[in-house]
Amino acid sequence: MKLDNIYKEEKKSAIAKLSEIIITMASRPSGLIGLSILVFHIILAFISPYIAPHDFKAIDPTLMLQAPSAEYWFGTDDLGRDVFTRTILGGRTALTITFFGSLIALLWGGLLGIFCGLVGGKIDDVVMRIVDAFLSIPWILAMLLIVSLLGTSTEVLIPALGFFYGKGIVRVARAATHDVIAKDFIVSAKARGHSNFSIIWNEIIPNVRDAILVEGAMRWSWMLLGFSSLSFLGFGVSPPTPDWGLMISNARGLMSFAYWAVIAPIVGLSSLIIGINLTADAFAKALGIDRSTKAPV
Template sequence: MPSKMLIGGVLLTAIIIIAVLGPWVAPYQYDQMSILARMKPPSAAHWFGTDELGRDVFSRTLVGAQMSLAIGLGATALSLVAGVPLGLLCGYKRGRFDEIVMRCMDVLLSMPPIMLGLLFLAVSQPSAWKAILAVGFVYIPVIVRLTRALTLDLANEDFIEAARARSERTWYILLREILPNAWPTIAVEGSLRITFAILLGAALSFLGMGAQPPSPEWGLMISGARPFIAQAPWVALAPGLSMCLTVIAVNLFGDGLREAIDPRTGSRGH
C-alpha cells in the first residue's frame, strides 16, 4: 500500500469517526448561546474559544464535520449514480443519443462550478440538502465524460466482441463487462471529487446559498466569522483548518489509490 494512501486513510478515518461521534462528544450544544461568554479566546473551558454569540467553537467544529462530510460524500455519490450510467450508455451506444448528451455536458462544463451551483440553488430556498443536490449536479458532467472515455476505450476489446458474439444484452455488457474494468479509474476520480465537493459546498454556504444558520457547517462558520477576524481570529481558524486537514486527507488517499490501482499502467503500488 502506498504511504500516501496509508496516511490519507488514517487521517480520513479519524475525521469520519469525529464526524460520527461529534454530537455526542462535544462539550456543549452547538447552538448553546451565552452573552457572558462572547468572543472568549481559547481556554480550558472553551478549547477553540467562543464566537460572537457565545457559542463554543470547538463543539460547533466537531458537529460541523458531519455536515461538511455529508455534503462531500453525498454530492459525490449523486454525481456517480447519475453520471456513470449515462457515460456508459453514451460510450457504448454512440450515435445521436451520445451527441445530444455530450453537447449538454459541454454546455454545463463551460460554466464555472460555483456559478452553476448558484444557478441551481437560486430557484428555491437554500438549505443543506439542496446544496448536496446542487454540488452533485455540478460534477455529473465530469463523471459522464470520464466514464464515456473509458467505455470508448473498452468497447472494441476482444472480450466485448466475444460478449456481442454470444448475443449478450446491452445491460449485461455494460454492467458485467465494461463497468468492472472501468471502475478502478472511476473510483479514483470519485475519491478526489470528494475534495472539490466539500470545498464547493463550503463556498455555497459561505455565500449564503447552502446550509443556513444556526448550522455549524464549516463554510457557514467562516462566513459568520468574517466581521470578527481581527477581533477573534479563532472563530474562523478552527473550521478553516479543519477543512484544510480534511481536503489534505482526501487528496492523499486519492493519490495513493491512483498509484495502487491504475489500469492504464498496470501499477499495483510501491
C-alpha cells in the same frame, strides 16, 4: 505443473478484495496519512454530538471573542459560542451531503458516460454536447439560482450538487469506456449476440469501475470545497447549525483580533479535503491506476 502453487489465486469475495486494497493503500505513507485523517473525520462526525463540551447554539454576550482557554479550548466567537464545539460538529452536514452527492454524481455520470461510450454515433454526440454546454455554465451561479428558488434543504442540495459534479464523471467514464470498447473481448461478446445491457454489465463495468470510482473520490473532495463555498456565501446550511463554511464566513471580519474563530474551521475543512485527496490517490495507486500520467479531463 510446478507453477500451480505459485500462480494459484482463488476468486476472492468482495470483502476480501476491499480489505486487500485498504491494506495496500495503508502501506504507503501518504495513503496511511490520508486514510487516518479521513477515518478520524468520519468517526468524529458520528460521535461529536456526544462528546461536545458545550451547547453549540448557546449564546452568551458576556463571553464574546474570548481567547482559547482551559474552559474554551479554541476560544469563543462573536456571539460567545464555543468554537471547539462548533468545529467538531461543523463537518457533519458537509460530510453527509457531499457523500451522498458524490454517490449520485457517480451513478448518473458513470452510467451515462458508459452508455455514451458504448453506443457512440449520434446519440453520443448529442449527449456529450449537452454535457459540454452544462460544463460551460459556472456551477456556483447555477447553484445559487437553484437554492434561491427551491431553498437550502438537504433534499435540494444533494441532487443539485450530485448533478453538477457528475458532468465531469461522464467524460471520464466515456473515455474509459472508449479504451475498453475497441478490445476484442467486447467485439467477441457482440459477435456472440449478447445484449447491450449484458455487455455493459459483464464486460465494460468491471473494466472501467476502478477509473470511475477514483474519479468519484476526487469529486468528493471538490464537492466538499464547493459545498463549503455555498455555506460561506450563505446558501448552504442555515444558522445556527454549525458549519465550517458558515463559521469561516462569520469570523472572517474579526480575523485581525480573533484569529482563533477562523483558524479552527479552516483546519477542519482543509484537513478533510487533504485526507480525501490523499486517500483517493492511494486508492488509485492500489488499483493500479497512475493518475500522474493521465491528463485531467
